[in-house]
Amino acid sequence: xxxxxxxxxxxxxxxxxxxxxxxxxxxxxxxxxxxxxxxxxxxxxxxxxxxxxxxxxxxxxxxxxxxxxxxxxxxxxxxxxxxxxxxxxxxxxxxxxxxxxxxxxxxxxxxxxxxxxxxxxxxxxxxxxxxxxxxxxxxxxxxxxxxxxxxxxxxxxxxxxxxxxxxxxxxxxxxxxxxxxxxxxxxxxxxxxxxxxxxxxxxxxxxxxxxxxxxxxxxxxxxxxxxxxxxxxxxxxxxxxxxxxxxxxxxxxxxxxxxxxxxxxxxxxxxxxxxxxxxxxxxxxxxxxxxxxx
Amino acid sequence: xxxxxxxxxxxxxxxxxxxxxxxxxxxxxxxxxxxxxxxxxxxxxxxxxxxxxxxxxxxxxxxxxxxxxxxxxxxxxxxxxxxxxxxxxxxxxxxxxxxxxxxxxxxxxxxxxxxxxxxxxxxxxxxxxxxxxxxxxxxxxxxxxxxxxxxxxxxxxxxxxxxxxxxxxxxxxxxxxxxxxxxxxxxxxxxxxxxxxxxxxxxxxxxxxxxxxxxxxxxxxxxxxxxxxxxxxxxxxxxxxxxxxxxxxxxxxxxxxxxxx
Amino acid sequence: xxxxxxxxxxxxxxxxxxxxxxxxxxxxxxxxxxxxxxxxxxxxxxxxxxxxxxxxxxxxxxxxxxxxxxxxxxxxxxxxxxxxxxxxxxxxxxxxxxxxxxxxxxxxxxxxxxxxxxxxxxxxxxxxxxxxxxxxxxxxxxxxxxxxxxxxxxxxxxxxxxxxxxxxxxxxxxxxxxxxxxxxxxxxxxxxxxxxxxxxxxxxxxxxxxxxxxxxxxxxxxxxxxxxxxxxxxxxxxxxxxxxxxxxxxxxxxxxxxxxxxxxxxxxxxxxxxxxxxxxxxxxxxxxxxxxxxxxxxxxxxxxxxxxxxxxxxxxxxxxxxxxxxxxxxxxxxxxxxxxxxxxxxxxxxxxxxxxxxxxxxxxxxxxxxxxxxxxxxxxxxxxxxxxxxxxxxxxxxxxxxxxxxxxxxxxxxxxxxxxxxxxxxxxxxxxxxxxx
Numbered sequence: 001x002x003x004x005x006x007x008x009x010x011x012x013x014x015x016x017x018x019x020x021x022x023x024x025x026x027x028x029x030x031x032x033x034x035x036x037x038x039x040x041x042x043x044x045x046x047x048x049x050x051x052x053x054x055x056x057x058x059x060x061x062x063x064x065x066x067x068x069x070x071x072x073x074x075x076x077x078x079x080x081x082x083x084x085x086x087x088x089x090x091x092x093x094x095x096x097x098x099x100x101x102x103x104x105x106x107x108x109x110x111x112x113x114x115x116x117x118x119x120x121x122x123x124x125x126x127x128x129x130x131x132x133x134x135x136x137x138x139x140x141x142x143x144x145x146x147x148x149x150x151x152x153x154x155x156x157x158x159x160x161x162x163x164x165x166x167x168x169x170x171x172x173x174x175x176x177x178x179x180x181x182x183x184x185x186x187x188x189x190x191x192x193x194x195x196x197x198x199x200x201x202x203x204x205x206x207x208x209x210x211x212x213x214x215x216x217x218x219x220x221x222x223x224x225x226x227x228x229x230x231x232x233x234x235x236x237x238x239x240x241x242x243x244x245x246x247x248x249x250x251x252x253x254x255x256x257x258x259x260x261x262x263x264x265x266x267x268x269x270x271x272x273x274x275x276x277x278x279x280x281x282x283x284x285x286x287x288x289x290x291x292x293x294x
Numbered sequence: 295x296x297x298x299x300x301x302x303x304x305x306x307x308x309x310x311x312x313x314x315x316x317x318x319x320x321x322x323x324x325x326x327x328x329x330x331x332x333x334x335x336x337x338x339x340x341x342x343x344x345x346x347x348x349x350x351x352x353x354x355x356x357x358x359x360x361x362x363x364x365x366x367x368x369x370x371x372x373x374x375x376x377x378x379x380x381x382x383x384x385x386x387x388x389x390x391x392x393x394x395x396x397x398x399x400x401x402x403x404x405x406x407x408x409x410x411x412x413x414x415x416x417x418x419x420x421x422x423x424x425x426x427x428x429x430x431x432x433x434x435x436x437x438x439x440x441x442x443x444x445x446x447x448x449x450x451x452x453x454x455x456x457x458x459x460x461x462x463x464x465x466x467x468x469x470x471x472x473x474x475x476x477x478x479x480x481x482x483x484x485x486x487x488x489x490x491x492x493x494x495x496x497x498x499x500x501x502x503x504x505x506x507x508x509x510x511x512x513x514x515x516x517x518x519x520x521x522x523x524x525x526x527x528x529x530x531x532x533x534x535x536x537x538x539x540x541x542x543x544x545x546x547x548x549x550x551x552x553x554x555x
Numbered sequence: 556x557x558x559x560x561x562x563x564x565x566x567x568x569x570x571x572x573x574x575x576x577x578x579x580x581x582x583x584x585x586x587x588x589x590x591x592x593x594x595x596x597x598x599x600x601x602x603x604x605x606x607x608x609x610x611x612x613x614x615x616x617x618x619x620x621x622x623x624x625x626x627x628x629x630x631x632x633x634x635x636x637x638x639x640x641x642x643x644x645x646x647x648x649x650x651x652x653x654x655x656x657x658x659x660x661x662x663x664x665x666x667x668x669x670x671x672x673x674x675x676x677x678x679x680x681x682x683x684x685x686x687x688x689x690x691x692x693x694x695x696x697x698x699x700x701x702x703x704x705x706x707x708x709x710x711x712x713x714x715x716x717x718x719x720x721x722x723x724x725x726x727x728x729x730x731x732x733x734x735x736x737x738x739x740x741x742x743x744x745x746x747x748x749x750x751x752x753x754x755x756x757x758x759x760x761x762x763x764x765x766x767x768x769x770x771x772x773x774x775x776x777x778x779x780x781x782x783x784x785x786x787x788x789x790x791x792x793x794x795x796x797x798x799x800x801x802x803x804x805x806x807x808x809x810x811x812x813x814x815x816x817x818x819x820x821x822x823x824x825x826x827x828x829x830x831x832x833x834x835x836x837x838x839x840x841x842x843x844x845x846x847x848x849x850x851x852x853x854x855x856x857x858x859x860x861x862x863x864x865x866x867x868x869x870x871x872x873x874x875x876x877x878x879x880x881x882x883x884x885x886x887x888x889x890x891x892x893x894x895x896x897x898x899x900x901x902x903x904x905x906x907x908x909x910x911x912x913x914x915x916x917x918x919x920x921x922x923x924x925x926x927x928x929x930x931x932x933x934x935x936x937x938x939x940x941x942x943x944x945x946x947x948x949x950x951x952x953x954x955x956x957x958x959x960x961x962x963x964x965x966x967x968x969x970x971x972x973x974x975x976x977x978x979x980x981x982x983x984x985x986x987x988x989x990x991x992x
Contacts, residue, residue, distance in 0.1 A: 028393050031404035046663035046947050048641045119488045119505045122526030126310045133808035135322040153811035181473040215439040240755030243810035244965045254399050259633040261954035271400035278395035319846050322823035406638050494631040495638050510628035513601025515834045517815040
């Protein structure tokens, strides 16, 4: 016989999660069902209301044979790996710098947030102007020091670099902010005693600070990975999928298939593949990098 | 070292401001013109003619609302996920994540239809709810990390002292979590502030947010670089101030974060 | 425990609050009166919007109906109008719809019929080839709002310096381009031409198709069979590819060059010739927007091609349309708008403020001619203009067209391979949809 008090205690955690569950069902389930349904039909854009013919897993099969699908997987993979890795390193460095007592610390912290504040269109346009081959300031700087101008936006390799530079410049502060919050909530006593014991800065960092902010690092890396996997605005504005799809990330392909070429069923199928991939990643990630100290 | 970082951060912004006040025809000139008579035409159009302030306040209302909802719901969910063990916990956390990973492109049409049925279509409220789709998971997963670091003993000690659980949370845990909460708040705010795809589909006319207004400067027949840059420059200012005011709390978190274990 | 009710209460409160706080819906109740007073019109941001801002005042003065304009940015334009039309939203009464999507939207049943809205008298004033574009399945669903085509813009001074004349065919165009390419007065590289080679929003199509049509090629024959891989079609693409990869007379970054960059490169003096839309006329030929080059720029028809002993001309035209969404609740007002826009009165305003209506009377109106000096050649240019096949499958066909063209320019496939692939893929789609067997 479970007493009333025990039962209430068992149910308490659910009450804490109740708001989230309400939103979940309200906002997400119907669009998901709609997308799944759409992905099982061959639906052209003019058939959205009447519905297309049922093709089962045909859309998925078509995707797996589509070279642009594999291309965008490759592009997205490279973008995610390089951007997240670089943002982590730069973010960590920035967080450490901001954490130390320096002159005008406050102002500097505010400056570090500025890149995050630019809306994607502004960000993309700004970098697009800077990277232009004929009149961009970057090429002008290169030629002034005697180097050759680079086709930042029209060469498959450099277009990727341009997109990555834009995204990294924009989001490193995101990582820095999280890590900084982590560093700042480390109680000072923990390393004060280490100082007294004669440890140098590097040891303190490695043995004390780093392990303590590990959860934050996991969160930041996780979040950025998901975000870059879904990236749309930056490549869309800066290179629009690059010279012949060399910067076409998955989200751009979804948009192109769906709203440009009008193949709504195919686009829905691709979206589902993306969702499944991200969830799989989340599950695997959670298995290896626990968020709680359990 | 510091100077280099400031330069890297500041240069694209400097270029942005320059583009905002550059006479349009000078944009493509090489070498880049540094001496020119500033042309405030673009700024004037953005501010006066295109009702910059209107869209700015729309963005602000939406971002503040979405952040608040995200924080409240997210904090409760994160607390529940962090502090308790119960069945379905893994499933719940994954489901919460699913909210975020769905590509907006796939969601906009069905979401719009839902909002139409509810009578919210075209309303700023629909945008707030749509943004909650990412602020809630963002807050949840962000706060989980911070809450997990906080030893449970703290709140349990408070319970012994006579508070109930909620009071324990409010009096002990929240102040300690302040840096985390502030960080989450800033990030959720930025997400909502910068969102484009939901804003453009779910709102129209004078209800739209800043990103939509700015994206409108890329047209079929022309790209109004100057106006984009002008709007971008005007946009940076308030979040800059917001971040400036807020990071004081980040600093205070340092002293408040002292935990006597 | 007091925590649980608190948590429930909080969550309920939040949910209720968020829904009730935004209870005031945006969509107004439909007007019950019979006299139309107000409509909502959705249009692209940009020059069309600026035009409408002025034109709507004249409309209101002449008909008493006021217009609220809703701007749609280019970036999410397709997503936006698709969502609005497909969901049966009655937020808009008139929509400026891009021509490429008209057939698809009509087939989906999202458009209101315009049959009997425009009087026979006015219909006789409209350019027939353009007016026909508004028909789907035998009924009228749209009024062509803009009938744009391309011109050949060139630097009079640069050509004169080298003893050249504006090209009348593509061989001359290439010779001119080669002579113009080289180091310029301030040491920067100058180019004889610049074009678009990107795939974003089908960018390459809107430039290359001029060359394509002007070479005498076409997309479909009268039986709806794809014929873009005819000798002249392949020759056109080969020519385009060679301009970049063989003769290097265009900047190497053409894959990243869009409509705007085309203008920028030309108006900053780096390029000597360009095939560009008529809408660029006020940009390239006015002092306000091109102070460095406006007085040195000339414009004429797109070069033609000597084909089998004859001389052919061509250029790409687009036709964006005014449509009335089927779910509109102010059809009377929307009809009045269409009627006015088709007539000389509305067309005149639309023309004076920068766009190209299809009412031919407008092209003879002295006031209009004074405001639009580019109309001097518009009438002639329009004769040779052709459009991309108008079919519901249009967007998909266009996507295939664009993708393979871009690959050819990038050098990944040959011109012949590109055209053959396009023809083959189009054949699959057209056959499947029953256009031919």
